[in-house]
Amino acid sequence: MNQTHESLSIIWQHFQMTLFPSLxxxxxxxxxxxxxxxxxxxxxxIESHLPSGGYFLxxxxxxxxxxxxxxxxxxxxxxxxxxxLLDRLKTDIQLRxxxxxxxKQDIPSQSTFSRAFAEFSNSRLSERVHEAMVKxxxxxxxxxxxxxxxxxxxxxxxxxxxxKVEKKPKKRGRPKKGEERPKVLTRLEKQSAGMSLPAxxxxxxxxCNIGTKRNSKGYKSxxxxxxxxxxxxxxxxxxxxxxxxxxxxxxQVAIPLAEITAGRITHCYDLMDAAYxxxxxxxxxxxxxxxxxxxxxxRTTARKQEKETELKARRKAGYKTAEMIRxxxxxxxxxxxxxxxxxxxxRMVRVKGHAKIMAHLMFGMIALTVERLMRLVQ
Numbered sequence: 001m002n003q004t005h006e007s008l009s010i011i012w013q014h015f016q017m018t019l020f021p022s023l024x025x026x027x028x029x030x031x032x033x034x035x036x037x038x039x040x041x042x043x044x045x046i047e048s049h050l051p052s053g054g055y056f057l058x059x060x061x062x063x064x065x066x067x068x069x070x071x072x073x074x075x076x077x078x079x080x081x082x083x084x085l086l087d088r089l090k091t092d093i094q095l096r097x098x099x100x101x102x103x104k105q106d107i108p109s110q111s112t113f114s115r116a117f118a119e120f121s122n123s124r125l126s127e128r129v130h131e132a133m134v135k136x137x138x139x140x141x142x143x144x145x146x147x148x149x150x151x152x153x154x155x156x157x158x159x160x161x162x163x164k165v166e167k168k169p170k171k172r173g174r175p176k177k178g179e180e181r182p183k184v185l186t187r188l189e190k191q192s193a194g195m196s197l198p199a200x201x202x203x204x205x206x207x208c209n210i211g212t213k214r215n216s217k218g219y220k221s222x223x224x225x226x227x228x229x230x231x232x233x234x235x236x237x238x239x240x241x242x243x244x245x246x247x248x249x250x251x252q253v254a255i256p257l258a259e260i261t262a263g264r265i266t267h268c269y270d271l272m273d274a275a276y277x278x279x280x281x282x283x284x285x286x287x288x289x290x291x292x293x294x295x296x297x298x299r300t301t302a303r304k305q306e307k308e309t310e311l312k313a314r315r316k317a318g319y320k321t322a323e324m325i326r327x328x329x330x331x332x333x334x335x336x337x338x339x340x341x342x343x344x345x346x347r348m349v350r351v352k353g354h355a356k357i358m359a360h361l362m363f364g365m366i367a368l369t370v371e372r373l374m375r376l377v378q
Contacts, residue, residue, distance in 0.1 A: 004137055039370055039374060066101055073098075086107065090104050121353075133370070146232070148229070152225065206243065208226060229242045238365050242260070254278075346364055
């Protein structure tokens with residue numbers, strides 16, 4: 001991480017020695033949140049991902065740069081609604097000027113914000129900005145561990161109605177001589193058989209529905225909405241994300257998420273919990289040149305009791321393998337799950353539809369990524 005540390009140190013010195021003093025002369029003293037907002041804008045360079053202006057027939061569109069910056073501010077300040085964002089922009093002169101508007105009258109209307117957000121969602125603006133940041137600051141580095149997990153995203157929309165599919169009756173008995181019965185491949189089998197990454201992502205269900213999971217104490221909980229799948233580095237930087245239906249099992253997203261991460265960074269170990277315990281996932285991780293460390297999923301009661309007894313004996317003896325010590329790094333992705341919900345807007349999703357919810361979440365991921373990058377040099 002030496003090269004990354006050096007480049008981020010230069011950016012940090014630029015903030016402290018040049019940018020913040022210049023802004024203080026123009027805007028006055030900046031709060032800690034305002035400084036964090038400025039850091040996100042400077043490192044994300046969101047303007048480089050927006051289409052450049054030009055001459056077109058008809059009424060010109062209001063500049064999208066200020067609105068994009070405002071949505072970044074919404075994530076940094078953890079605001080639940082666009083209405084709260086607009087109220088804050090009208091009363092906070094410094095924040096308004098950082099977004100690019102001098103007077104309250106310059107702030108676009110709520111309907112304009114809504115149209116702009118739809119454009120950002122369709123063009124995957126926040127996803128592209130996050131990808132560019134990860135590749136720029138971590139793409140040339142060797143990262144030790146990638147931790148993979150998912151978290152529930154509650155949405156305010158009706159779940160998709162289940163469509164009953166009539167199953168064809170299976171032929172009983174052995175096939176006749178010369179008869180071939182085609183085997184129906186599972187999603188994991190199709191993915192591991194050489195399916196392209198765009199095809200894998202397209203095959204994942206993205207409709208709002210009901211998800212259920214069991215917590216560490218064995219109790220089940222359900223929610224209506226989606227599931228956000230995250231790959232995070234040792235330092236808690238989110239590397240890649242995918243949003244799917246809430247009911248989709250975590251294992252179905254492991255291979256496409258691993259492919260996305262492998263295209264952005266280079267790392268050594270893949271850390272996953274028992275939900276990802278599958279030979280196909282293990283083989284795919286090894287095919288990418290990684291060492292998979294996946295918690296065992298005891299599929300029988302006897303094996304579960306045997307595993308619990310073994311773990312108790314190891315704890316009593318103070319025995320830890322190198323793999324067990326490395327596996328403890330997986331808690332970084334759980335902290336990412338908690339922070340994106342508590343500090344960057346993922347707990348208060350007020351938009352509807354897969355594309356818009358993903359855009360909302362990724363604006364939060366941009367803010368979290370910059371915050372973790374700056375932590376490396378502070």
